[in-house]
Amino acid sequence: MKIYVLGAGAIGSLFGGLLFAAGEDVVLIGRKPHVDAINKRGLRITGIIEEVIKVPATISPPEEKPDLIILATKSYSTVEALRASKAIVEDTWILSIQNGIGNEDEIRKFGGKPIGGITTNGAILVSSGVVKWTGKGITVVGLYPKGRHTFVDKISEIFNRAGLETIVSENIEGWIWAKAIVNSAINPIGTLLRVKNGAILDNEELLSVAVEVVKEGCKVATQNGVKLEVHPIDLLFQTLKKTRENYNSMLQDILKGRKTEIDYINGKIVEYAKSVGLEAPLNFLLWGLIKGMEKLHGGVENVWGKRE
Ligand SMILES: NC(=O)C1=CN([C@@H]2O[C@H](COP(=O)(O)OP(=O)(O)OC[C@H]3O[C@@H](n4cnc5c(N)ncnc54)[C@H](O)[C@@H]3O)[C@@H](O)[C@H]2O)C=CC1
Numbered sequence: 001m002k003i004y005v006l007g008a009g010a011i012g013s014l015f016g017g018l019l020f021a022a023g024e025d026v027v028l029i030g031r032k033p034h035v036d037a038i039n040k041r042g043l044r045i046t047g048i049i050e051e052v053i054k055v056p057a058t059i060s061p062p063e064e065k066p067d068l069i070i071l072a073t074k075s076y077s078t079v080e081a082l083r084a085s086k087a088i089v090e091d092t093w094i095l096s097i098q099n100g101i102g103n104e105d106e107i108r109k110f111g112g113k114p115i116g117g118i119t120t121n122g123a124i125l126v127s128s129g130v131v132k133w134t135g136k137g138i139t140v141v142g143l144y145p146k147g148r149h150t151f152v153d154k155i156s157e158i159f160n161r162a163g164l165e166t167i168v169s170e171n172i173e174g175w176i177w178a179k180a181i182v183n184s185a186i187n188p189i190g191t192l193l194r195v196k197n198g199a200i201l202d203n204e205e206l207l208s209v210a211v212e213v214v215k216e217g218c219k220v221a222t223q224n225g226v227k228l229e230v231h232p233i234d235l236l237f238q239t240l241k242k243t244r245e246n247y248n249s250m251l252q253d254i255l256k257g258r259k260t261e262i263d264y265i266n267g268k269i270v271e272y273a274k275s276v277g278l279e280a281p282l283n284f285l286l287w288g289l290i291k292g293m294e295k296l297h298g299g300v301e302n303v304w305g306k307r308e
């Protein structure tokens with residue numbers, strides 16, 4: 001299958017590299033330092049496996065249309081990435097493996113055929129050209145927002161062949177929301193307190209706040225007609241147990257002085273609450289605090305550091 005990975009960072013390079021190694025016709029589309037390093041020395045995957053993969057990489061989308069685009073930018077880069085690839089996006093199957101709500105709707109606005117996805121694999125970009133596969137997880141894919149299609153079954157088949165454990169869901173919207181609701185609790189709480197995920201599980205007060213945030217998200221999802229595929233409270237406990245040693249991705253973004261995906265997690269839950277006449281005060285509070293934190297980077301070394 002001809003596959004382009006749009007947004008070859010940590011998770012995109014991992015998926016693209018493994019798919020190429022399994023014989024798929026893959027091109028990674030990313031930023032110059034990473035792309036140059038891959039073209040010079042190959043993509044090195046460390047951690048769960050040790051492999052150097054000579055997958056082609058480019059900074060601009062090829063002209064020829066692929067069978068599938070895997071969208072793996074951060075959610076805040078989705079629109080810009082789709083715009084830059086407009087010519088190949090229209091009428092093409094596009095699978096989002098991103099976190100957050102709304103990526104598939106953007107794909108549709110650009111004329112792409114959206115496939116939803118979530119993944120519990122973990123990856124970090126160690127340096128240009130080097131990705132560490134930190135945790136083996138599962139990937140769920142599905143025709144967005146619901147339903148079944150043979151092309152999605154085919155994606156699942158080739159992912160599994162490449163060593164990426166994958167299942168197909170007929171209610172991918174329900175999975176995307178469940179994961180986003182769990183992230184809406186763990187990520188901002190872990191970020192505001194600068195703690196590993198396990199600290200939320202071990203602390204009665206933090207855990208009860210996380211549970212209330214999750215309950216609020218569930219109410220918003222249900223009122224918007226989303227049928228949650230797994231119960232987010234169960235998923236919260238499972239995730240906290242499995243990722244006890246992780247600093248969540250939002251905290252890592254803040255520590256690196258980068259933007260976070262808060263608008264596409266808690267921000268979207270607030271937006272969806274308003275659309276059905278509800279309020280989501282816990283999500284609003286967490287959203288506002290993290291947005292404020294992002295802005296503090298303009299004036300301080302980091303939010304916990306000294307004023308410059
Ligand atoms: N890293 C992980 O373990 C996991 C990440 N995710 C989700 O996957 C998404 C990606 O996350 P990461 O890979 O960690 O982020 P990342 O920041 O490592 O990768 C995103 C890459 O997209 C590139 N990019 C942005 N705009 C682009 C454009 N217009 N053209 C080409 N490249 C562009 C960036 O330069 C960056 O290298 C996020 O939504 C994240 O929440 C989900 C599960 C696990």
Ligand SMILES: CC(C)(CO)C(=O)C(=O)O
Pocket residue numbers: 099183186187197239243246247248249250
């Ligand atoms: C599952 C979790 C919370 C793992 O840290 C995550 O998705 C993230 O950090 O964004």
